[in-house]
Each structure stands twice: as C-alpha cells, then as structure tokens.
Amino acid sequence: MSKYGLIRDVAMQLRLLQQSFDAFDEAAAARLGLNRTDLRALDLVLANDGPFSAGELTRALKISPAATTTVIDRLERAGLVTRTRDAENRRRVLVTATDTAREVERDIYLPVGEAGARALRGYSGEQLTTILDFLQTARHVQETQTARLSENPAPPPGR
Amino acid sequence: MSKYGLIRDVAMQLRLLQQSFDAFDEAAAARLGLNRTDLRALDLVLANDGPFSAGELTRALKISPAATTTVIDRLERAGLVTRTRDAENRRRVLVTATDTAREVERDIYLPVGEAGARALRGYSGEQLTTILDFLQTARHVQETQTARLSENPAPPPGR
DNA sequence: GCAGAAGGTTTCGAATGTCGAAATATGGCC
DNA sequence: GGCCATATTTCGACATTCGAAACCTTCTGC
Numbered sequence: 422m423s424k425y426g427l428i429r430d431v432a433m434q435l436r437l438l439q440q441s442f443d444a445f446d447e448a449a450a451a452r453l454g455l456n457r458t459d460l461r462a463l464d465l466v467l468a469n470d471g472p473f474s475a476g477e478l479t480r481a482l483k484i485s486p487a488a489t490t491t492v493i494d495r496l497e498r499a500g501l502v503t504r505t506r507d508a509e510n511r512r513r514v515l516v517t518a519t520d521t522a523r524e525v526e527r528d529i530y531l532p533v534g535e536a537g538a539r540a541l542r543g544y545s546g547e548q549l550t551t552i553l554d555f556l557q558t559a560r561h562v563q564e565t566q567t568a569r570l571s572e573n574p575a576p577p578p579g580r
Numbered sequence: 581m582s583k584y585g586l587i588r589d590v591a592m593q594l595r596l597l598q599q600s601f602d603a604f605d606e607a608a609a610a611r612l613g614l615n616r617t618d619l620r621a622l623d624l625v626l627a628n629d630g631p632f633s634a635g636e637l638t639r640a641l642k643i644s645p646a647a648t649t650t651v652i653d654r655l656e657r658a659g660l661v662t663r664t665r666d667a668e669n670r671r672r673v674l675v676t677a678t679d680t681a682r683e684v685e686r687d688i689y690l691p692v693g694e695a696g697a698r699a700l701r702g703y704s705g706e707q708l709t710t711i712l713d714f715l716q717t718a719r720h721v722q723e724t725q726t727a728r729l730s731e732n733p734a735p736p737p738g739r
Numbered sequence: 740g741c742a743g744a745a746g747g748t749t750t751c752g753a754a755t756g757t758c759g760a761a762a763t764a765t766g767g768c769c
Numbered sequence: 770g771g772c773c774a775t776a777t778t779t780c781g782a783c784a785t786t787c788g789a790a791a792c793c794t795t796c797t798g799c
Contacts, residue, residue: 427708428700434715441722448729512765512776533725540717541587548710549586555711556593558699563600566692570607671747671794
C-alpha cells in the first residue's frame with residue numbers, strides 16, 4: 422500500500438480507537454450505574470495512590486467545586502469512596518477508595534491493562550519504540566491544535 | 581530501555597493521548613459555544629457526505645430521539661445545520677451542514693488532519709505499517725473488553 | 740382504496756447534573 | 770485577636786437528557 426494510503430488509514434484507525442475508548446468508558450459507567458463524571462473521578466481516586474482531596478478532584482475533572490461535592494456524595498452513597506477531613510489541614514476533605522472500589526478496579530480496569538500488555542508483547546523492542554514515538558507525536562499534534570483553538574480568538578462566525 | 585518498560589510507557593502514552601483528544605474536543609466545543617453532544621452531531625454531519633437523518637443521528641450519538649430533536653434545534657439556531665423533510669420519505673428529517681458549518685470545519689478540523697498528516701510523513705512505510713497494526717490491535721483489545729463488560733452480568737458489588 | 744400497523748420525529752413533564760454565588764469553617768499573618 | 774486567604778458545602782437556577790404520548794407519513798393486507 423502507498424504511504425499516502427497508510428497515512429490515511431492511520432488517521433482513520435486513530436479515530437476508531439478514540440471511539441472504542443469512549444465505548445469502553447460508557448460500558449464501565451453503565452455497569453456501575455454511574456455517570457461519566459463519577460466514573461472519571463473514581464478512576465482518578467483509584468489510580469492515585471494516597472487519597473485525592475476534593476479540590477484536586479475539582480481541578481482534575483475541570484468542573485466546579487459545587488459539582489465536585491455532589492460527585493463525591495454520589496460515590497460515597499454508592500459505597501465506592503469515603504470522605505475524611507484531612508488531619509493536617511482540616512479545611513480539606515480527602516477522598517479515599519473503599520475495598521468495594523478496589524474490587525471494581527480488579528473487575529474493570531486491571532483486565533484491560535493485562536490484555537493490553539499481552540497484545541504488546543508481540544511487538545519487537547524496535548517496533549515498540551516506533552509506537553511510543555508515534556503516540557507522543559500524535560499527542561503533541563493534538564495539544565498544539567488544542568492550544569491554537571484556545572488561544573486564538575474565535576474568528577467571527579459567518580464572516 | 582527494557583521491553584517491559586516500553587510496554588508500560590506505551591500504555592501511559594495511550595492514556596495521555598486519550599486525554600489530549602478529550603481536551604481538543606472540549607476546546608472546540610468552547611470555541612463554538614456548543615456542548616459536546618452538539619459538537620459530535622455537527623462532526624458527524626460534516627464528515628458524512630450527504631445529509632444525516634435525525635434517526636441516524638439518534639443511533640450514532642446513542643441518545644434518545646427526543647434529545648436528538650433538541651440537538652438539531654440548537655445547531656439550527658446556531659446556523660450550523662438546516663432541517664428539511666426528506667422528499668422521498670416525508671416522515672424523515674434530513675440534517676444538512678450549512679456554509680457556516682463548512683467554515684467551522686476549515687477552521688477547526690482540517691488543520692488537525694493536515695498537521696497529523698505532516699507528522700506522519702516522517703515515518704517510513706514499514707513504521708507506518710507497524711503503527712497501523714498497533715492501532716488496530718489496541719482497538720481490538722478495547723472492543724473485547726467493552727464486550728466483556730456489556731455482556732457479562734455485573735458481579736454483585738460488595739460481594 | 741382503506742383500515743390498521745409500523746416508522747420517524749416532535750412535544751411534554753420529570754429527573755439529573757452542572758453552575759455561580761453565598762455561606763461555613765479553617766488556617767496563616769501581622 | 771482581627772483579617773484575609775483557602776477549602777468545601779449549600780442553595781437556587783439553568784441546561785440536557787429521558788420516557789411516554791402525540792402526530793404525521795408510509796406500508797400491508799384485504
């Protein structure tokens with residue numbers, strides 16, 4: 422296949438991959454009866470070792486402090502996290518994953534990591550290096566374009 | 581670097597790439613004053629050549645028919661799409677991108693594609709083949725895992 | 740041809756998630 | 770000790786989504 426064709430295919434597969442990530446998140450949320458924001462919050466709390474403060478969640482999720490409170494409320498009600506005041510700074514609230522959340526992690530997230538690692542073992546070290554480079558390049562492109570959108574003032578629509 | 585380390589890095593970069601896609605969508609939505617659902621709908625209408633029917637949008641976006649109606653309402657009010665009855669089947673409503681929407685496409689989406697293609701030109705045909713294979717494999721893993729989540733009944737939480 | 744079923748979209752009311760602003764509580768500073 | 774900054778929560782308002790019912794249009798069987 423021509424290089425031009427390959428490039429087009431890569432772009433298309435990247436798009437499809439994006440969609441498959443999206444579908445996975447959706448399925449995970451449905452399985453837990455959570456919305457996407459709650460799931461992202463749970464994911465953050467699980468991934469981080471050591472608890473997350475409410476404010477950190479607010480920043481990581483890019484939602485308002487008010488919304489964060491209700492996210493934590495819902496996760497707490499679902500038995501997935503606990504709320505404790507930080508002993509060192511009693512203004513802060515620490516969010517900690519419960520054992521139930523760890524079971525969820527084992528059920529949902531660990532298998533993905535394992536399956537992914539298994540699939541990657543089929544590539545040579547050189548190929549993995551190429552893949553890694555590609556992923557970094559793709560991210561760089563996205564970030565540059567995101568910055569372009571954010572920084573430039575929007576052109577007057579309908580100009 | 582060890583192969584094991586490379587595999588870990590690939591997993592991490594994949595996660596970061598996902599986040600950068602997300603950030604791009606968010607910036608694009610903010611630039612247009614649309615929510616994410618509306619943006620996805622616009623993207624679909626732009627990507628498809630030939631108009632999208634309301635029902636197709638409902639299925640593609642995985643939202644209710646009622647929600648689709650309001651999505652089209654908002655896009656129409658923003659001057660980005662037009663609603664027309666399908667002449668061949670007057671029950672259906674066809675959604676067509678306007679010229680304004682095409683300007684948006686040129687402003688937002690085309691530059692990403694161009695920057696991406698430019699970046700990919702730096703890879704050899706062999707490398708691109710590896711990348712393409714990797715993307716397909718990654719998608720397959722995600723889809724398999726999504727199916728696992730969807731099909732298996734959820735294990736009783738807090739067992 | 741026409742009655743009734745099926746298809747496609749919209750309207751309506753209710754539920755949910757998000758926000759900004761104000762309130763509350765704690766910590767740091769002269 | 771009073772005052773400003775930090776961290777979270779409460780409150781009321783707004784936007785988005787849904788399910789159910791309503792409304793046309795098309796198809797089917799007779």
